[in-house]
Structures are given as structure tokens and as C-alpha cells.
Amino acid sequence: MIRLPAVPRINSPAMLLDFFLRLKNSKIPVTLMEFLTLLEALAQHLAFGSVEEFYYLSRLCLVKDEANYDAFDRVFAEHFHGISNPLEDVTGTIPEEWLRKLTEKFLSEEEKKQIQALGGLDKLLETLKKRLEEQKERHQGGSKWVGTGGTSPFGAYGYNPEGIRIGQAESRHHRAVKVWDKREFRDLDDSVELGTRNMKVALRRLRNFAREGALEELDMSGTIRATANNAGYLDIKMIPERHNKIKVLIFFDVGGSMDPHIELCEQLFSAARTEFKHLEYFYFHNCIYERVWRENQRRFNQHCATHDLLHQFGSDYKVIVVGDATMSPYELVWPGGSVEHHNPETGAVWLGRILDQFRKVVWLNPAPQPEWRYSESVQIVDQLLKGQMYPLNVGGIDQAISYLSK
Amino acid sequence: MKFTGTASYIATDDLMLAVNSAMVLGRPLLVKGEPGTGKTMLAEEVAAALGMPLFQWHIKSTTKAQQGLYEYDAVSRLRDSQLGDDRVHDIANYIVKGKVWEAFESDHRSVLLIDEVDKADIEFPNDLLRELDRMEFYVYETRQLIQAKKRPMIIITSNNEKELPDAFLRRCFFHYIRFPDRETLEQIVNVHYPDIKSNLVKEALEVFYGVREIQGLKKKPSTSELLDWLKILMSEQITPAELNYNRKNKKIPQLHGALLKNEQDVQLFDPASRRSAY
Ligand SMILES: Nc1ncnc2c1ncn2[C@@H]1O[C@H](COP(=O)(O)OP(=O)(O)OP(=O)(O)O)[C@@H](O)[C@H]1O
Ligand SMILES: [Mg+2]
Numbered sequence: 001m002i003r004l005p006a007v008p009r010i011n012s013p014a015m016l017l018d019f020f021l022r023l024k025n026s027k028i029p030v031t032l033m034e035f036l037t038l039l040e041a042l043a044q045h046l047a048f049g050s051v052e053e054f055y056y057l058s059r060l061c062l063v064k065d066e067a068n069y070d071a072f073d074r075v076f077a078e079h080f081h082g083i084s085n086p087l088e089d090v091t092g093t094i095p096e097e098w099l100r101k102l103t104e105k106f107l108s109e110e111e112k113k114q115i116q117a118l119g120g121l122d123k124l125l126e127t128l129k130k131r132l133e134e135q136k137e138r139h140q141g142g143s144k145w146v147g148t149g150g151t152s153p154f155g156a157y158g159y160n161p162e163g164i165r166i167g168q169a170e171s172r173h174h175r176a177v178k179v180w181d182k183r184e185f186r187d188l189d190d191s192v193e194l195g196t197r198n199m200k201v202a203l204r205r206l207r208n209f210a211r212e213g214a215l216e217e218l219d220m221s222g223t224i225r226a227t228a229n230n231a232g233y234l235d236i237k238m239i240p241e242r243h244n245k246i247k248v249l250i251f252f253d254v255g256g257s258m259d260p261h262i263e264l265c266e267q268l269f270s271a272a273r274t275e276f277k278h279l280e281y282f283y284f285h286n287c288i289y290e291r292v293w294r295e296n297q298r299r300f301n302q303h304c305a306t307h308d309l310l311h312q313f314g315s316d317y318k319v320i321v322v323g324d325a326t327m328s329p330y331e332l333v334w335p336g337g338s339v340e341h342h343n344p345e346t347g348a349v350w351l352g353r354i355l356d357q358f359r360k361v362v363w364l365n366p367a368p369q370p371e372w373r374y375s376e377s378v379q380i381v382d383q384l385l386k387g388q389m390y391p392l393n394v395g396g397i398d399q400a401i402s403y404l405s406k
Numbered sequence: 407m408k409f410t411g412t413a414s415y416i417a418t419d420d421l422m423l424a425v426n427s428a429m430v431l432g433r434p435l436l437v438k439g440e441p442g443t444g445k446t447m448l449a450e451e452v453a454a455a456l457g458m459p460l461f462q463w464h465i466k467s468t469t470k471a472q473q474g475l476y477e478y479d480a481v482s483r484l485r486d487s488q489l490g491d492d493r494v495h496d497i498a499n500y501i502v503k504g505k506v507w508e509a510f511e512s513d514h515r516s517v518l519l520i521d522e523v524d525k526a527d528i529e530f531p532n533d534l535l536r537e538l539d540r541m542e543f544y545v546y547e548t549r550q551l552i553q554a555k556k557r558p559m560i561i562i563t564s565n566n567e568k569e570l571p572d573a574f575l576r577r578c579f580f581h582y583i584r585f586p587d588r589e590t591l592e593q594i595v596n597v598h599y600p601d602i603k604s605n606l607v608k609e610a611l612e613v614f615y616g617v618r619e620i621q622g623l624k625k626k627p628s629t630s631e632l633l634d635w636l637k638i639l640m641s642e643q644i645t646p647a648e649l650n651y652n653r654k655n656k657k658i659p660q661l662h663g664a665l666l667k668n669e670q671d672v673q674l675f676d677p678a679s680r681r682s683a684y
Contacts, residue, residue, distance in 0.1 A: 033576055037431070046427045056420040060427060064575040066438060066582035224480045228487075266622060 019058075019079050026075050028068045037061045051080060203275045203401060247278035249313055249358070253323025255286040261366035264392060265322055268364070272320075280313065286327040287347030288354065289338060306350060310357045318404045319354065319361040322392065325381040326367060332380050351384050361385065362400040366392040407456050415444065415451040416586075416593045424581040425452055434538055434560035436523075436575070439583030442628025445563040449519035458559065459516040463505035465525045471533030474506040474520075475543050475552075498548045506537060507552055515556040524567040531574035538577055586629065588615070598633055602640065609646035610636055613659045617666070620674055627665040635664035 016039070023030045038061040047053035055076060063072050222237035229235075250272060252265055272279055282292040282304065291303040331338055332347040355361055363381060365372065369391045372378045382389045388403060390396035409425045411417035417425070425448075428435035437445045453460035463474055479500040486494040493499045503511075509518040523531060537543050541554035562578065564570065586594060588611055595607055614635075618626045627635075639649075644660050652659055658675040659665065666672050 029572075031576060037433070041427055041431060044430050046423070046430060052419070053423060056423045057427060059420075060424050060579045060581060064436075064578070064580045069582065221480070224484060228480050228484050263621065270622075270624065 019075070020062075022075050022079055023062060023072065026071050028063065028071050028075070030062045034062050034064075055080075203271055203397065246276060247314070247317045248272065248276045248280070249309075249317045249319045250279065250281040251288060251292065251319070251321045251323075252281065252283050253286060253321075253325075254283045255323070255327070257324055257326045258366070261324065261392070264366050268322065268392065268397075280317075282309070284323075286323070286338070287331050288321070288350050289341075289343040289347060290345065290350065306353075310353060313358075315357055315359050317358055319358045320400070320404075321354075321361070321363045322366070323363070324365055324367040325363065325378045325389070326375055327377045329376045329380060332377055348380070348384060351381070355384070360404045360406075361388060362403060363389040364392040364396060364400060365389055369396075409452050409455055412451045412455045414597050415447060415455075416590060416597060417448075417451075418586075418590060421448070421581060421583065424579060428561075428579050429559055431579075432557045432559075434562055434578045436562045436564060436570075436578040436580045437583060438564045438566060438580070440585055440626070440628060441565060442630040443583040443585060444629065445583060446519070446521055449517055449521075449561040449563075452559065452561065453517040456517075459512050459514055460519065461505045461509040461512075461516055461558070462519045462521060464521045465523055465530070467525050467527075469526045469530065471526075471530050471537075472504075474504040474534070475537065476504050476507055476545060477502045478547055501545060501547060506534075506543075509558040510541065510552055510554040512558070513555060516558045518558040518560045520560065520562045522565060522567075523562050524564040524570065528568060528571070532571050535573060535577065585618075591629070591632070594629060595633070595636060599636065599640070602636065603646075605646045606639065606649075607636070609649045609653075610639060613649055613653050614665070616653060617659065620671075622674060623666075623671050624668045625666075625671060631665050631667075635661065638664055 016035075020030060020035045038058055041047070041057055041061055047057040058076075059069065059072055063069060219237040219239040222239065223235065226235035226237055250269075252269070258265070269281070272281075282294060284292045288306060290306050292306055292309070293303050327347075332351075335344055335346055336342050338347075363385050365378070367375075367378070372382070372389075378389075388400070390400040408422070409417065409429070410422055424435055424437075427433075437448060439445055449462070450460060452458070478497075479502050483494055483497075483500045505518065509516045538560065541557050542551060544551050591611060592607060595602065595611075610632075614627065614632050617623075638661050642661060648660060651657075656675075658672070662672065
């Protein structure tokens with residue numbers, strides 16, 4: 001038997017497993033290997049005495065990205081809610097048998113094959129979870145899993161379903177806010193935070209360093225090796241220079257309806273500027289027509305012909321259009337439909353030309369995604385782009401970048 | 407032996423637990439956090455506090471995993487061959503040990519710092535998996551198997567320049583150093599300047615956290631900038647009242663150069679120039 005520290009009730013393996021499954025359910029990428037590490041750490045008495053320590057230890061073992069800290073905190077708070085007095089002297093044990101079986105059940109080569117046959121580990125864990133739920137409802141062990149001994153890795157232990165959650169009001173001693181309840185990592189969660197740091201990380205995935213082009217650099221160590229192998233006769237080796245070959249073209253909508261999103265666009269802009277060496281950017285109003293602007297302030301006198309851009313930039317440029325695509329549908333489908341000037345050709349025609357010229361084009365939309373379907377123009381643009389419209393948040397940038405880098 | 411911080415380094419409870427767990431289970435500890443949150447310093451302090459030798463491997467964009475193990479110095483061998491030196495016949499004379507090898511060789515359990523792992527090529531961490539798992543590697547040139555005498559305590563830092571591969575992450579403990587809260591930061595200030603006046607610290611921290619909250623900063627001032635700034639505030643004898651005056655009147659803080667290193671960030675204090683930046 002491996003004795004576990006005096007942390008009450010959370011040392012029940014079933015409760016730990018349940019915690020693990022919940023983390024999995026909330027899309028935190030935890031694996032069984034990390035779960036076993038946590039068990040190992042508990043067995044080594046690395047957290048004893050307080051739930052805080054258990055919290056720190058499980059976070060240390062299970063979460064590998066600070067963007068998931070907040071989601072972890074939420075699951076933790078929910079799962080261990082009501083653990084009132086962590087120093088309550090209940091010492092639990094994890095039967096070695098259980099650990100062994102758990103490991104075998106999930107990690108041996110043969111079992112892995114079986115797991116595959118059963119639809120993969122996640123499926124199996126789901127089933128396990130269901131069984132555990134059933135177990136709770138039954139109130140008493142003795143059927144499917146508990147007590148049947150042998151068929152179930154958990155049965156031998158037979159946890160008491162009543163013991164899982166205490167569910168009472170917090171004790172007098174612990175009225176202070178728990179670390180995980182403070183939600184200190186909320187702004188690191190990439191589904192909410194839109195700061196430049198996260199944007200940079202998202203954009204960075206598009207960077208693609210590669211050796212390309214002519215042989216430009218003397219490969220010093222290659223030359224020396226070759227020369228040494230060549231009994232001292234000079235044998236010069238050249239290699240192509242490494243550089244970031246990604247070229248990016250961004251079009252920003254500066255139309256009136258974009259005003260509320262200006263900060264967000266600024267952030268994207270500054271993130272993009274530090275990430276890409278070959279970055280070109282232009283401004284437009286509502287939709288891209290026959291001309292765009294280099295500088296926002298001087299947009300009525302310093303414009304560029306869109307036609308020229310199509311010739312100037314190669315089809316390998318990755319194009320990102322940033323705009324809310326919110327306009328009158330006329331602007332897209334009627335010649336002369338622009339609100340600002342007379343456009344001989346429609347926005348749809350110009351968008352089509354851009355899509356023809358560049359291999360990869362995405363549209364980032366700062367308007368909240370649930371609203372898109374109420375806007376006819378958004379629908380039209382999305383169709384023109386064949387679904388390559390993404391919300392302007394870190395998750396959306398991520399998806400857009402992965403399309404662009406394919 | 408447990409790590410509990412040092413006279414010059416403040417460690418929070420979660421950081422101590424991370425270090426001690428990594429020590430006990432012999433897993434590498436991956437530490438991330440904003441610049442200046444004491445990631446690099448951590449390895450130095452752990453080594454000093456626990457009396458362990460420290461090996462520091464600083465990673466650059468061109469660093470290869472192999473360089474941490476060993477390198478074959480073909481240049482010297484070539485030169486020696488031209489000079490007719492006898493050493494040339496034994497290839498072992500041209501094997502240069504890397505930091506990982508040095509740490510493996512240490513008789514005492516050591517701390518191995520792999521600093522800024524994210525600077526290197528995306529494949530770099532994957533190339534070290536076996537060495538981190540098994541604590542051994544093979545020297546092909548001399549047909550030697552090098553095994554760690556004592557499993558070193560490995561501390562790896564990252565600034566989030568690149569995503570790290572999953573296989574690598576699974577093998578590490580992960581700790582994110584959150585930017586210190588007021589109480590922790592006050593302690594950090596005190597270990598650096600034991601004699602500083604507490605009302606100056608209090609007002610300076612008020613200003614400092616205020617600056618960090620400004621949206622759109624290119625570079626948020628970090629602990630090291632705060633420490634530099636406090637130092638010149640003291641030497642220029644700026645009073646808490648003066649700091650307070652500027653803060654209340656939304657004026658740029660005194661001697662802001664130490665806090666804001668970027669011209670555009672300084673301009674953020676002048677709202678009129680804001681829009682035109684875009
Ligand atoms: N917890 C701390 N206790 C004492 N001093 C600290 C602490 N954290 C940071 N400092 C101070 O900040 C300085 C910067 O720390 P360090 O260089 O370790 O940061 P870092 O996280 O490695 O930064 P970077 O990401 O830029 O490499 C230290 O030299 C020290 O003066
Ligand atoms: Mg550092």
C-alpha cells in the first residue's frame with residue numbers, strides 16, 4: 001500500500017480520476033502520463049497538510065500552458081468545492097494494485113491496441129466516467145464495479161460515493177478566498193485575452209524559417225569536415241541562407257463601424273509588425289475597391305491602385321483582411337454602391353480578384369461571431385471567401401494562421 | 407533539503423513547491439513568465455541555496471541540441487594534422503564536452519540551467535528527449551556511453567517565443583511565474599534595498615502598477631526596471647509626495663526613462679498622439 005498524505009477525500013483515487021476526467025472534459029490537454037506523475041508525486045508526500053498544496057502540485061503536474069491555468073482553476077474550484085478543513089486527519093491510501101491496474105489498463109502495448117479497438121482512450125475514459133456517475137447514483141457498491149473484484153481496476157478499492165463531496169458551507173477557518181477562486185490567471189486565458197502578447201504567439205506560428213534560394217552562405221563546419229575527410233584538400237561547402245520567408249499583406253478596414261474595434265486592430269497591427277519582416281499593409285473603407293491607402297490620415301490624397309498591388313505582390317503573399325464586413329449589401333454587389341465614392345466595379349468583383357491573385361486569403365472579423373449571421377453583408381463576404389472568415393480573437397487568429405500556413 | 411528562497415531571492419509558495427517536487431521526482435522544471443520575473447535567477451539561487459554546482463547553458467537561435475552533449479572539433483584536428491602533431495591520431499582529443507555532459511559528470515548532484523529554450527529551433531527540445539528521460543547519451547566518435555552520475559536538477563526557462571512540443575512538455579513540470587503581486591514585489595524590493603523608505607516604496611509601486619496597466623504598452627516595465635527606477639529615485643531624492651502629485655494629475659512619472667524604454671510607450675501618456683500611431 002502507498003500511504004497518501006493527510007489531505008482528506010481528495011486522495012480517493014476515484015475522486016482523483018474524476019477530477020482528471022473533468023479536466024479532460026474542459027478541453028485541458030491532460031494525458032494519463034501526467035496523471036500518473038501526479039499520483040507518484042502524492043505518493044512521495046509532495047503535498048500534504050493543505051488543499052492549497054494539492055492545488056499547486058496538481059497544477060504543476062497536469063497543466064503545461066499558462067493559458068489553461070484559468071480553466072484549471074475553474075474545474076478545481078468546482079470539483080473540490082466544500083473541502084472545508086484540509087487538516088482534518090483522514091489519511092487515505094491508494095492501493096498499489098489499483099495503480100498497477102490503472103497503468104496496465106491504459107498503458108501496456110496490448111491494452112493500447114484494445115483501447116484503439118474500443119474507440120480510443122478518450123472514449124474509454126468517457127465510459128469510465130459514466131460508470132462512475134452510475135456508481136454515485138447507486139449509493140452503494142456491489143454491482144458493476146465496486147466489490148466485484150478483479151474485473152475493475154477501481155472495484156478493488158471500492159470508494160465510498162458519499163465521500164466524494166462534502167458539500168457543506170465552508171468552515172469558519174477557511175473563509176479566506178482560495179487561490180483558485182481568485183482567478184488570477186483569467187487574463188492569460190487565450191479565449192478571452194486579446195493582448196498583443198497572445199496575438200504575437202498566435203501570429204508567430206506563421207513564421208516559417210527555411211533555407212531557400214541560392215547557395216549564399218559558406219558552410220564553415222561543413223567545409224572543414226569535408227576538407228578533413230578529403231585528407232586536407234580544401235572542399236568548400238555552401239548552404240542557402242536561412243530566412244523567414246513568410247510575406248504578409250494586411251488590409252485594414254477603417255470604416256465608421258470599425259471605430260469600436262480600433263484598439264483591437266492596433267494590437268493586431270503592432271503584433272504583426274514585430275512578427276513579420278515582410279509586412280505590407282493598406283487601409284480601406286468597408287470594402288476593397290479599385291484603390292486602397294498606405295496611410296490612414298492621408299487617405300483622400302495618397303491612394304494606391306488595387307490593380308497595381310495585384311501585380312506588385314506575388315501570389316505567395318499571405319493576405320489578411322481585417323474588417324467587420326458590415327455594410328450595405330449594395331456596396332458588395334452593385335457597381336457604384338460604395339457609400340464614399342463612385343466605384344465602377346463591385347466590391348465582390350474586387351474581392352474575387354484578390355482571391356484569384358493570392359493563394360491564401362483570410363478575413364478577420366472583430367465583430368462578435370454570434371452576430372455574423374444577422375448581417376447580410378457578412379454572409380456574402382464569408383461566402384466569397386469560402387468560409388475563411390475568423391473572429392478577431394486569439395482563437396480565431398490561431399485558426400486563420402493554421403489555414404494560412406498550410 | 408528544501409528550497410525556500412534565499413536572502414536575495416523571494417520565492418512564492420507555488421514556486422517552492424515546484425522546485426522541491428522537481429528535485430524529488432527528478433523531472434525537469436520548465437519555468438515561463440514575463441521577462442524579468444526571475445526565471446534565470448531561480449537556477450542560480452537554487453544552486454546557491456542547496457550548495458549544488460551550477461551549469462548554465464544559454465540557448466541562442468543557432469544552438470543545436472548536440473552542442474549541449476559534445477562537439478567534435480574538426481578545426482583543431484585539421485590544424486594539428488598540418489603541424490604534424492601526434493595528438494591527431496586520437497579522436498578523443500577533439501571531443502569537446504557540452505554543458506549536459508559536464509552536469510552528468512559532476513560528482514555532486516548539480517543544477518543544469520537550459521536558459522531560453524524557446525530561442526532555438528523548434529526541433530531542439532525534441533532532440534533532447536532521450537537525454538532528459540534516460541540521463542545518458544552515446545558518443546559515437548569514441549564509442550562511449552555517458553551516464554549521469556547523479557541525476558541533475560534541470561531548470562528550463564522559456565519566454566514564450568515559440569510553442570514547445572507536447573512530447574517535451576509531458577516530461578516536464580511546468581510553472582508559470584505570475585508577475586509578482588504587491589506584497590511579493592515589496593519583499594523583492596526589500597531584499598535589494600534593505601534601507602529604502604517604506605512610504606517611497608508604497609507610492610512608487612502605486613505608480614508602477616498604474617503604468618503596467620496602460621493598454622497598448624509595447625514593453626511593460628518589469629521587476630528589473632522597477633529596481634533600476636527606485637535606485638535613481640533614491641539617488642535623485644524624489645519624494646513620495648512628488649510621485650503622488652504626478653500620478654494624481656496623470657502626468658508622466660518622474661525619471662520615467664528607467665521604466666519606459668520605448669519612445670512609443672512614452673507617447674501613450676499623451677492621449678492626443680494616440681490615434682495617429684495607427
Ligand atoms: N523573486 C525575485 N527575488 C529577487 N529579485 C528578483 C526576483 N525576481 C526578479 N528579480 C530581479 O529581477 C532581475 C531579473 O531577473 P532574471 O534575469 O532572472 O529574469 P528573467 O525572468 O530570466 O528575465 P528574461 O526573461 O528577460 O530572461 C534579477 O536580476 C533580480 O534583480
Ligand atoms: Mg532570463
